[in-house]
Amino acid sequence: MDIQPLQSLLAEAKTSLEAYQLTQADTFRIEAQEKAAQLARALERPKDAILKLSFSPVILMAVMTAHDMDVFPVLAQATLPVPLAELAAAKPADPLLVERIMRVLVANGFVEEPAPSEYLPTELCKEMTQRTSIGVVGSLFHEFLPSVQKVPEYLQSTNYRNPDDPLFAPLQYTHNIKIDGFTWLCQNPEALTRFNSFMEGQRADRPHWGDWFPVHEQLLDHPDVTAEAPLLVDLGAGRGHDLIGFRKRFPDAPGKLVLEDLSSVIDEVRGAQDLETASIETVAHDFFAEIQPVQGARAYYFKNVLHDWSDEKATIIFNHLKPAMKRGFSKVIMEEYILPDQNARSLPCMTDIAVMVFCSGLERTRQRWSNLLTSVGLRVLKFWVCEGDGLGIVEAELAESS
Numbered sequence: 001m002d003i004q005p006l007q008s009l010l011a012e013a014k015t016s017l018e019a020y021q022l023t024q025a026d027t028f029r030i031e032a033q034e035k036a037a038q039l040a041r042a043l044e045r046p047k048d049a050i051l052k053l054s055f056s057p058v059i060l061m062a063v064m065t066a067h068d069m070d071v072f073p074v075l076a077q078a079t080l081p082v083p084l085a086e087l088a089a090a091k092p093a094d095p096l097l098v099e100r101i102m103r104v105l106v107a108n109g110f111v112e113e114p115a116p117s118e119y120l121p122t123e124l125c126k127e128m129t130q131r132t133s134i135g136v137v138g139s140l141f142h143e144f145l146p147s148v149q150k151v152p153e154y155l156q157s158t159n160y161r162n163p164d165d166p167l168f169a170p171l172q173y174t175h176n177i178k179i180d181g182f183t184w185l186c187q188n189p190e191a192l193t194r195f196n197s198f199m200e201g202q203r204a205d206r207p208h209w210g211d212w213f214p215v216h217e218q219l220l221d222h223p224d225v226t227a228e229a230p231l232l233v234d235l236g237a238g239r240g241h242d243l244i245g246f247r248k249r250f251p252d253a254p255g256k257l258v259l260e261d262l263s264s265v266i267d268e269v270r271g272a273q274d275l276e277t278a279s280i281e282t283v284a285h286d287f288f289a290e291i292q293p294v295q296g297a298r299a300y301y302f303k304n305v306l307h308d309w310s311d312e313k314a315t316i317i318f319n320h321l322k323p324a325m326k327r328g329f330s331k332v333i334m335e336e337y338i339l340p341d342q343n344a345r346s347l348p349c350m351t352d353i354a355v356m357v358f359c360s361g362l363e364r365t366r367q368r369w370s371n372l373l374t375s376v377g378l379r380v381l382k383f384w385v386c387e388g389d390g391l392g393i394v395e396a397e398l399a400e401s402s
């Protein structure tokens with residue numbers, strides 16, 4: 001193994017780390033992490049890398065099982081090492097089985113083992129006691145993984161056509177169903193709860209758009225923004241976490257905040273979230289079936305929604321939205337990944353495949369966003385990019401001639 005390139009990667013990681021220490025800018029933390037990952041990859045023998053990759057579903061299974069056996073809440077409290085017998089008693093479960101699962105967790109940084117069969121929590125272990133992270137693991141494991149496994153077979157059956165039909169994505173192929181993924185979730189209350197927690201949690205530690213998008217300049221500072229008028233309508237809002245975050249950051253912003261989603265999601269949200277305190281109204285709205293009921297809002301906000309749908313389906317969503325928009329005033333704000341033309345990072349790429357599996361959706365580059373919006377009579381005002389590795393914002397309005 002040639003050590004010199006490894007030394008260079010190490011030096012680059014160190015430089016990024018020092019820059020992060022100085023500036024606290026997330027970009028440098030990510031850079032340091034990527035260099036460290038490249039270094040770890042370069043140190044690994046290719047055969048071992050392939051072997052570990054092929055075994056990696058086992059890690060997710062072990063985390064899921066440990067959650068089911070209540071290992072994480074018991075351990076997360078501990079300040080002294082917890083013996084195996086105590087962990088096994090939580091369920092109770094067979095101590096030998098728990099020991100085997102714990103080995104996988106220790107080897108993957110979820111737990112420390114300071115003495116044989118005694119365990120201490122790490123940050124990952126504590127994270128696995130959070131409702132939202134439990135939702136991420138649970139939803140991906142139960143609702144996505146079975147269909148991910150079927151993708152090669154599904155694609156073979158379609159002669160490798162890019163999936164664009166939400167009624168025939170790998171999910172439908174796997175479960176032999178004829179309904180779209182969201183309707184399927186609505187018929188499975190446990191899956192819906194897991195999915196909504198997944199949505200709430202998947203980017204919970206990333207900046208809220210209100211922290212980096214110039215909300216005052218782009219939205220609030222306009223004479224037609226008034227207390228009586230709708231300010232922000234969140235379409236496909238899920239649990240409403242983005243609206244609640246908006247209200248926290250702009251408590252005096254005039255105008256109504258409206259949460260829209262399918263009616264069964266609205267019912268689930270009412271049980272899970274305190275929307276009244278944040279003065280958020282709820283409206284059941286199916287954006288494929290009806291014209292947007294809230295007229296003339298300053299902004300119609302979509303987060304992680306349009307990536308669920310092909311251009312053909314997104315066109316229907318926009319055609320149902322446009323009649324409600326006030327020309328020269330209403331904006332469409334889409335918080336989504338804006339894929340770079342080259343060297344996209346791992347998380348956006350995996351999300352791209354996850355939406356393909358679930359609903360034949362796709363993440364889009366700037367060019368694809370522009371093509372889509374132009375084709376439906378909208379005009380891109382600006383692509384906004386957040387510092388770090390999170391979502392961007394596509395800001396658009398009605399085009400002159402539409």
Ligand SMILES: C[S@@+](CC[C@H](N)C(=O)[O-])C[C@H]1O[C@@H](n2cnc3c(N)ncnc32)[C@H](O)[C@@H]1O
Nearest residue numbers: 182199236237238261262285286287288303304
């Ligand atoms: C990927 S989730 C995004 C949720 C939320 N915006 C977020 O980022 O956390 C997509 C949302 O679109 C909603 N949705 C799906 N089909 C819909 C439809 N036909 N009309 C309205 N909402 C729909 C789903 O119920 C779900 O809450």
